[in-house]
Amino acid sequence: MKNPFALIVDDEPDIIELLEITLTRMGIETRSAGTLGQAKKLLQERTFDLCLTDLRLPDGDGLELVELIQTSRTPFPIAVITAHGNMDTAITAMKKGAFDFVSKPVDLLTLRQLVGNALKFAEQAPRKDRRTRHTLLGDSLAMRGIRSKITKLARSQAPVYIHGESGAGKELVARLIHQQSTRSDKPFVAINCGAIPHELMESEFFGHKKGSFTGAIGDKKGLFQAADGGTLFLDEIADLPASLQVKLLRAIQEKKIRPVGEQQEIPVDVRLLSATHRNLAEMVQNGSFRQDLFYRINVIDLDVPPLRERIDDIPVLVDHILSKLSGQPESKPAISPAAIAALQRYRFPGNIRELENILERALALYDGKCIEEDDLNLPVGIPVPNPAPEHGYDPCQGSLEDYLEAIERKAILQALKENKWNKTAAAKQLGLSFRSFRYRLKKLDLDN
Numbered sequence: 326m327k328n329p330f331a332l333i334v335d336d337e338p339d340i341i342e343l344l345e346i347t348l349t350r351m352g353i354e355t356r357s358a359g360t361l362g363q364a365k366k367l368l369q370e371r372t373f374d375l376c377l378t379d380l381r382l383p384d385g386d387g388l389e390l391v392e393l394i395q396t397s398r399t400p401f402p403i404a405v406i407t408a409h410g411n412m413d414t415a416i417t418a419m420k421k422g423a424f425d426f427v428s429k430p431v432d433l434l435t436l437r438q439l440v441g442n443a444l445k446f447a448e449q450a451p452r453k454d455r456r457t458r459h460t461l462l463g464d465s466l467a468m469r470g471i472r473s474k475i476t477k478l479a480r481s482q483a484p485v486y487i488h489g490e491s492g493a494g495k496e497l498v499a500r501l502i503h504q505q506s507t508r509s510d511k512p513f514v515a516i517n518c519g520a521i522p523h524e525l526m527e528s529e530f531f532g533h534k535k536g537s538f539t540g541a542i543g544d545k546k547g548l549f550q551a552a553d554g555g556t557l558f559l560d561e562i563a564d565l566p567a568s569l570q571v572k573l574l575r576a577i578q579e580k581k582i583r584p585v586g587e588q589q590e591i592p593v594d595v596r597l598l599s600a601t602h603r604n605l606a607e608m609v610q611n612g613s614f615r616q617d618l619f620y621r622i623n624v625i626d627l628d629v630p631p632l633r634e635r636i637d638d639i640p641v642l643v644d645h646i647l648s649k650l651s652g653q654p655e656s657k658p659a660i661s662p663a664a665i666a667a668l669q670r671y672r673f674p675g676n677i678r679e680l681e682n683i684l685e686r687a688l689a690l691y692d693g694k695c696i697e698e699d700d701l702n703l704p705v706g707i708p709v710p711n712p713a714p715e716h717g718y719d720p721c722q723g724s725l726e727d728y729l730e731a732i733e734r735k736a737i738l739q740a741l742k743e744n745k746w747n748k749t750a751a752a753k754q755l756g757l758s759f760r761s762f763r764y765r766l767k768k769l770d771l772d773n
């Protein structure tokens with residue numbers, strides 16, 4: 326097999342030398358450039374498997390290279406080298422599609438892990454159809470959009486913040502991002518932050534050394550170490566106490582943790598995914614969640630809509646859940662069209678998890694032939710969670726572009742729904758030409 330090729334772009338000869346030596350020892354051939362112009366020239370001359378670039382270059386911005394490589398016909402992983410502590414630029418780069426970042430002074434272990442992850446992706450890329458145990462069902466436009474976003478996000482190391490109501494499928498989405506990523510052969514560790522007592526949290530997250538507190542009878546590894554090389558999914562991140570928010574921020578920024586009672590920091594290679602059903606942006610505004618932490622976990626955000634906004638997905642979900650509950654697909658109970666219609670009228674405050682519970686209960690009650698509307702025992706008069714209040718634009722929620730894109734996506738989905746998914750009619754309702762409507766669908770990944 327031929328050796329992988331990396332492009333190194335930096336104007337500091339010492340850094341170039343350090344990167345060249347490290348990569349060569351890993352069996353990687355390198356080409357180096359001191360300027361943006363030289364890098365562009367090398368990109369025209371040959372193909373690469375990886376690029377490491379500084380952001381501040383004498384003749385321009387490394388971000389230009391991120392965009393150039395990401396929009397080329399054969400994109401490949403590009404990681405950025407940032408000045409120490411400058412997470413803002415790292416985040417901007419990852420939002421633009423950079424695979425990961427490494428900060429100066431370059432920690433060699435972190436660098437090797439990053440390079441290893443990037444090359445794994447290059448090796449696995451042709452295997453388009455990664456097998457996964459979990460399936461995200463639903464053919465609604467929203468679900469199709471989420472599936473295609475998952476595929477893209479699986480190629481990056483950027484933190485993803487998943488929001489949506491309880492039971493809507495946030496953890497399932499997180500599992501799929503992990504399973505489709507190059508980290509899939511390493512652990513996926515999911516933890517509900519609300520379920521850990523505050524006094525044990527630091528040790529649960531970062532581990533502890535024997536004797537570091539009463540009850541610490543041996544060394545213990547924390548969640549970050551358990552997830553090393555893989556993905557850590559922090560569910561209900563809104564429940565993190567302030568003291569841990571600071572420590573988590575540091576772990577994300579430095580890619581290092583310090584177990585309780587330990588002097589040394591330990592490098593960790595973990596991709597962080599987080600979720601909550603609460604409105605974190607509002608919590609930032611009222612001071613109960615750190616703005617800087619929100620900014621770092623929310624590099625890319627993914628919204629999982631509630632089930633009542635995608636009622637077309639109900640039949641396929643019902644089918645899947647009934648097959649699962651009955652054990653064998655052939656003995657799956659029938660369900661009447663009236664029962665399906667009743668489910669499609671119901672508001673599902675508990676989303677898919679509630680649908681699972683309703684069907685499980687119906688199986689205990691039905692006549693053994695066909696599940697009818699009465700067997701569902703749908704609750705009446707249950708309040709539906711309020712949709713997130715509409716705020717004005719708040720920069721801490723992300724870029725203006727993302728904010729406007731979210732509004733555009735919502736308006737388009739609503740118009741499509743109101744026009745029974747007829748694109749011509751939806752375009753007309755929105756006052757757009759069909760061409761411009763189609764362009765927007767494509768831009769927002771709503772077209773497949």
Ligand SMILES: Nc1ncnc2c1ncn2[C@@H]1O[C@H](COP(=O)(O)OP(=O)(O)OP(=O)(O)O)[C@@H](O)[C@H]1O
Pocket residue numbers: 460461462463489490491492493494495496497498560602642677678681
């Ligand atoms: N699109 C889907 N296709 C198939 N099953 C789904 C889908 N979405 C959710 N589920 C199933 O619904 C249940 C709830 O999903 P999940 O635990 O991912 O929700 P959640 O949003 O993380 O909930 P919570 O906020 O309470 O943690 C799980 O059993 C999951 O497998």
